[in-house]
Amino acid sequence: MNTRQRQPQAAVPGAGDYLIASKKCELMNLQYFLQMGQLVQCISNLVHSLQRERGASNVLLGSGGCKFHHQRQQIVAESDRLRREFEQALTAIHQQMTVHPVSSRLLNQIASALHGLADLAELRGAVDRQTISAHDATESYSSRIHRLIAVVFEAADTAVDPGIAGLLVALVHLMNGKELCGQERAVGSAGFSSGRVDSALSRRMVHLVEAQERCFEVFASFADEDSRALWQQVRSHSREAEIGRLRGLGCSSGRVRQLDPQLADRWFAVMTERMDELKRVEDALEGCFHARCIERYTEARHSLSHQETLVASLDQQGGARQPVLILCESGDEATGQPGDAWASDGVGQRFGRSIFDLVQQQSRRLQAMSDELQAAKEALEDRKIQEKAVLLLMEHRRIDNDEAHRLLRKLAMNQGKKLPEVARALLAMADVLG
Amino acid sequence: MNTRQRQPQAAVPGAGDYLIASKKCELMNLQYFLQMGQLVQCISNLVHSLQRERGASNVLLGSGGCKFHHQRQQIVAESDRLRREFEQALTAIHQQMTVHPVSSRLLNQIASALHGLADLAELRGAVDRQTISAHDATESYSSRIHRLIAVVFEAADTAVDPGIAGLLVALVHLMNGKELCGQERAVGSAGFSSGRVDSALSRRMVHLVEAQERCFEVFASFADEDSRALWQQVRSHSREAEIGRLRGLGCSSGRVRQLDPQLADRWFAVMTERMDELKRVEDALEGCFHARCIERYTEARHSLSHQETLVASLDQQGGARQPVLILCESGDEATGQPGDAWASDGVGQRFGRSIFDLVQQQSRRLQAMSDELQAAKEALEDRKIQEKAVLLLMEHRRIDNDEAHRLLRKLAMNQGKKLPEVARALLAMADVLG
Numbered sequence: 001m002n003t004r005q006r007q008p009q010a011a012v013p014g015a016g017d018y019l020i021a022s023k024k025c026e027l028m029n030l031q032y033f034l035q036m037g038q039l040v041q042c043i044s045n046l047v048h049s050l051q052r053e054r055g056a057s058n059v060l061l062g063s064g065g066c067k068f069h070h071q072r073q074q075i076v077a078e079s080d081r082l083r084r085e086f087e088q089a090l091t092a093i094h095q096q097m098t099v100h101p102v103s104s105r106l107l108n109q110i111a112s113a114l115h116g117l118a119d120l121a122e123l124r125g126a127v128d129r130q131t132i133s134a135h136d137a138t139e140s141y142s143s144r145i146h147r148l149i150a151v152v153f154e155a156a157d158t159a160v161d162p163g164i165a166g167l168l169v170a171l172v173h174l175m176n177g178k179e180l181c182g183q184e185r186a187v188g189s190a191g192f193s194s195g196r197v198d199s200a201l202s203r204r205m206v207h208l209v210e211a212q213e214r215c216f217e218v219f220a221s222f223a224d225e226d227s228r229a230l231w232q233q234v235r236s237h238s239r240e241a242e243i244g245r246l247r248g249l250g251c252s253s254g255r256v257r258q259l260d261p262q263l264a265d266r267w268f269a270v271m272t273e274r275m276d277e278l279k280r281v282e283d284a285l286e287g288c289f290h291a292r293c294i295e296r297y298t299e300a301r302h303s304l305s306h307q308e309t310l311v312a313s314l315d316q317q318g319g320a321r322q323p324v325l326i327l328c329e330s331g332d333e334a335t336g337q338p339g340d341a342w343a344s345d346g347v348g349q350r351f352g353r354s355i356f357d358l359v360q361q362q363s364r365r366l367q368a369m370s371d372e373l374q375a376a377k378e379a380l381e382d383r384k385i386q387e388k389a390v391l392l393l394m395e396h397r398r399i400d401n402d403e404a405h406r407l408l409r410k411l412a413m414n415q416g417k418k419l420p421e422v423a424r425a426l427l428a429m430a431d432v433l434g
Numbered sequence: 435m436n437t438r439q440r441q442p443q444a445a446v447p448g449a450g451d452y453l454i455a456s457k458k459c460e461l462m463n464l465q466y467f468l469q470m471g472q473l474v475q476c477i478s479n480l481v482h483s484l485q486r487e488r489g490a491s492n493v494l495l496g497s498g499g500c501k502f503h504h505q506r507q508q509i510v511a512e513s514d515r516l517r518r519e520f521e522q523a524l525t526a527i528h529q530q531m532t533v534h535p536v537s538s539r540l541l542n543q544i545a546s547a548l549h550g551l552a553d554l555a556e557l558r559g560a561v562d563r564q565t566i567s568a569h570d571a572t573e574s575y576s577s578r579i580h581r582l583i584a585v586v587f588e589a590a591d592t593a594v595d596p597g598i599a600g601l602l603v604a605l606v607h608l609m610n611g612k613e614l615c616g617q618e619r620a621v622g623s624a625g626f627s628s629g630r631v632d633s634a635l636s637r638r639m640v641h642l643v644e645a646q647e648r649c650f651e652v653f654a655s656f657a658d659e660d661s662r663a664l665w666q667q668v669r670s671h672s673r674e675a676e677i678g679r680l681r682g683l684g685c686s687s688g689r690v691r692q693l694d695p696q697l698a699d700r701w702f703a704v705m706t707e708r709m710d711e712l713k714r715v716e717d718a719l720e721g722c723f724h725a726r727c728i729e730r731y732t733e734a735r736h737s738l739s740h741q742e743t744l745v746a747s748l749d750q751q752g753g754a755r756q757p758v759l760i761l762c763e764s765g766d767e768a769t770g771q772p773g774d775a776w777a778s779d780g781v782g783q784r785f786g787r788s789i790f791d792l793v794q795q796q797s798r799r800l801q802a803m804s805d806e807l808q809a810a811k812e813a814l815e816d817r818k819i820q821e822k823a824v825l826l827l828m829e830h831r832r833i834d835n836d837e838a839h840r841l842l843r844k845l846a847m848n849q850g851k852k853l854p855e856v857a858r859a860l861l862a863m864a865d866v867l868g
Contacts, residue, residue: 013528015552018545021531025538094447097455099533104459104594105800111452111793118449160538359545366539 015355016311022362023304026161030297032100033164035093036155037290040171042086043148044286047175048279049079050148051182054141055272057127058186061134062193062264076124083117106154113151116144138186142179149175157380161296162372167289169376170222173383174285177215178278184208185271188250192264197250205251207402210409214419218379224292227285234277239270246270307358314354382420389423392430449789450745456796457738460595464731466534467598469527470589471724474605476520477582478720481609482713483513484582485616488575489706491561492620495568496627510558517551540588547585550578572620576613583609591814595730596806601723603810604656607817608719611649612712618642619705622684626698631684639685641836644843648853652813658726661719668711673704680704741792748788816854823857826864 013021056072090110097103123140126132132140152175156168187204191197220228234240246267249259386408393404412422447455490506524544531537557574560566566574586609590602621638625631654662668674680701683693820842827838846856 013524015545015549018541018548022538022541022545025532025534025541028533029538090447098459099462100459104456104463105797105804107452107456107459108793108796108800111449111456112790112797114452115449115790115793356546356549359542359549362542363539363546366542370539 015359016315019355019359019362020304020308020311022366023300023307027297027300027304029160030164030293030300032093032096033159033161034290034293034297035096037286037293039086039089039093040152040155040168040289041286042082042089043152044171044175044279044282046079046082046086047145047148047179048275048282049075049082050141050145051179051275052272053079054138054145054182055185055189055268057124057137057141058134058189059268061127061130061132061137062189065130079120083120100158103154103158106151106158109147109151109154113144113147116147120144134186134190138183142183145179145182149179153380153383156376159376160369160373162369162376163292163296164289165373165376166222167224167285167292169379170219170224170227171282171285171289173215173218173222173379174278174282177212177219178275178282180208180212180215181271181275181278184212185268185275188246188267188271189264191250192246192259192267193261195259195261197259202251203406204402205247207405209247209251211405218383222376222379223285224288227281227288230281230284234274234281237277239273242266243270243274310358311355382423385420385427386423389426392427396430449793450749453789453793453796454738454742454745456800457734457741461731461734461738463594464598464727464734466527466530467593467595468724468727468731469523469530471720471727473520473523473527474586474589474602474723475720476516476523477586478605478609478713478716480513480516480520481579481582481613482709482716483509483516484575484579485613485709486706487513488572488579488616489619489623489702491558491571491575492568492623493702495561495564495566495571496623499564513554517554534592537588537592540585540592543581543585543588547578547581550581554578568620568624572617576617579613579616583613587814587817590810593810594803594807596803596810597726597730598723599807599810600656601658601719601726603813604653604658604661605716605719605723607649607652607656607813608712608716611646611653612709612716614642614646614649615705615709615712618646619702619709622680622701622705623698625684626680626693626701627695629693629695631693636685637840638836639681641839643681643685645839656810656813657719658722661715661722664715664718668708668715671711673707676700677704677708744792745789816857819854819861820857823860826861830864 053072053075056068056075059068060066060072097107100106123132123137127137149172152168152172156165156172159165159168184205187201187208191201191205216231220231223231246263249263250267389408390401390404393399393407394401397404397407399407408419408423408426411426412419415422417425487506487509490502490509493502494500494506531541534540557566557571561571583606586602586606590599590606593599593602618639621635621642625635625639650665654665657665680697683697684701823842824835824838827833827841828835831838831841833841842853842857842860845860846853849856851859
């Protein structure tokens with residue numbers, strides 16, 4: 001019996017090999033996220049440039065082609081350069097990403113983002129020829145930007161290391177907040193330039209301000225200390241007070257108000273400054289992400305080589321065990337008593353204990369990581385649930401995105417509950433009500 | 435601008451390529467689960483044989499080495515054969531599993547299971563020499579079986595296809611239920627052989643019966659119709675009534691009761707029959723799992739080749755677009771009006787629309803799959819949470835596993851809540867209370 005058992009064991013990997021494989025698996029995943037960090041940085045840069053391009057296009061269209069003509073061309077060239085960088089980063093990670101068996105959602109989101117970029121030339125042509133309204137151009141750019149940010153969301157969703165997942169959650173919320181800020185700039189610009197703010201426009205601004213705040217809250221709860229400190233600096237800058245005043249003019253609801261169209265330039269300038277500052281926070285966060293990936297990768301590498309040494313030394317002890325075993329077995333045949341010395345020599349047990357300790361340790365570590373990951377996953381899940389609830393409301397009540405968001409907020413306020421909770425309840429009800 | 439844009443697009447993969455990559459990713463994952471099915475089948479067979487070996491060892495030890503000597507040797511040989519099959523299945527999937535970047539938990543669980551099998555010879559030697567108590571032998575076998583079943587649990591946790599994940603959830607709960615049935619057989623045998631059932635033993639039996647029921651409930655809610663029908667047959671067999679009567683004798687709580695020791699043989703026989711029947715349900719479920727994997731794999735393959743054809747034909751249209759573009763661009767240089775014919779020729783748009791439709795379709799499909807997957811994931815999560823809550827109670831109150839389960843059930847009953855809900859609340863409180 002023992003003889004039969006030992007042979008396959010020599011041929012197939014044992015407990016120690018699978019422990020090492022488990023560690024290697026973690027290492028591989030960290031390596032993947034190191035490269036993913038580059039892709040995310042490229043997306044962040046490209047999004048920022050597209051936001052600038054959207055702003056410049058808006059001003060160009062709003063001024064009947066007079067303003068920002070030259071600046072816009074420079075920004076377009078910059079967007080193209082950053083787009084090529086994004087595509088290069090994609091190529092660099094392509095192989096790793098396509099053998100990752102759980103990234104179908106990520107890959108499809110990349111397809112969607114690339115598709116958005118493929119007909120950018122059409123959109124730009126329409127802006128050049130002024131055959132598109134500022135509103136439609138804004139929508140067009142926003143949808144492309146949204147698809148790029150969604151790639152970061154999916155990347156965050158595939159992370160298994162809690163530290164890495166947390167920073168990606170912070171980043172995706174910061175990117176979303178900044179994008180809402182960009183939309184607020186566009187909406188405000190349109191209002192200020194026209195010299196009048198109606199209630200629909202002011203409602204939209206209120207929504208964009210509130211949605212931004214919620215994104216920044218999630219960002220702050222997952223970001224590293226340095227990025228959070230930088231974010232506090234942005235918040236306490238005197239520019240924010242001016243933005244607050246201008247927002248007050250734009251957001252005061254109810255009737256139509258007449259405004260000084262000169263405010264439009266000032267609004268555009270301060271909001272652009274704000275977005276540039278937010279980009280600096282984003283860069284700091286990405287720097288921290290990169291550093292953390294390297295740190296975790298180095299740790300995991302050390303831990304792996306340490307374990308490899310341990311397992312190898314235990315294997316040698318295991319190897320030394322073999323002759324003892326054979327001795328027992330030959331004695332065995334003679335006496336008919338199988339493997340008497342087996343348990344008493346203790347080597348087997350000592351060997352077993354140590355490997356098992358390592359396996360248990362790895363098991364506890366993986367469990368702790370998975371517990372810690374929970375918070376990051378929940379933040380992503382909350383976001384998904386809210387978006388679904390908003391879509392549901394839009395369809396059922398035939399209202400637009402803003403109104404749906406407002407309705408959801410109102411429900412939460414009335415019930416004294418948090419937004420994700422209400423969103424979840426709403427979706428559950430929809431399942432029941434059909 | 436357009437010229438610059440087109441060049442990198444030829445070099446880097448485009449939207450269509452990523453759509454195909456997303457589909458391939460799904461296919462790869464299904465292929466992985468096809469092989470995982472073989473591993474799971476081997477685990478199910480090995481577990482069943484180890485359960486029989488445990489039972490035979492118990493009877494042997496209980497009879498002072500008189501009973502089941504020959505049968506046990508046959509079962510041991512069968513276990514060894516099935517163990518080799520398990521190791522072969524592991525070797526077959528080894529490569530695929532170790533490049534799967536999210537399987538560190540699965541790999542570590544395999545290490546733990548293999549470790550349990552590595553010193554099986556020691557345990558058997560101790561049973562042969564009768565230097566181990568029936569109770570300790572049972573515990574030893576149970577821990578090894580538990581680690582093997584935990585491999586199936588981790589495999590279920592890595593599934594992304596809801597149909598496949600659901601069947602694995604059904605399977606892991608059926609395996610757990612059957613294992614609890616095996617433990618009940620051991621506990622009952624000990625009680626009936628000794629001729630007396632004390633309150634500790636009867637409490638343990640009540641716990642094992644209840645825990646089995648809960649496992650079978652989850653099994654039934656995720657299993658396919660055929661396996662469920664087979665399960666109903668097992669339930670309605672006359673043997674179940676007899677088991678119920680014997681359980682009644684064993685479970686009646688309170689005082690110590692004297693029983694006819696002859697009942698032990700009958701109990702062992704009917705419970706063994708029950709476990710063999712449960713194994714048949716397991717086999718049916720595994721057959722269904724295999725069939726579903728093949729079905730899903732075939733579907734995904736067809737869908738992939740269909741999409742490849744579509745994308746290729748769209749790419750050709752895209753290729754036909756190129757001269758049009760160049761024409762526009764040369765016209766562009768002459769007139770200073772960039773790409774006028776671009777939007778109006780419509781080819782670009784038609785091309786764009788179709789690829790985007792495919793991407794959107796894949797996106798909706800993946801979202802629907804992920805929604806559907808939720809239920810399976812929650813069942814696994816519930817199980818994890820309950821196990822954690824039980825561990826917490828064991829540590830805090832210094833009680834054993836059974837008592838902790840009982841306390842949790844009592845809490846749920848008193849509060850009129852479901853077990854996972856109470857377990858979750860308990861863990862949340864522990865976080866707060868430290």
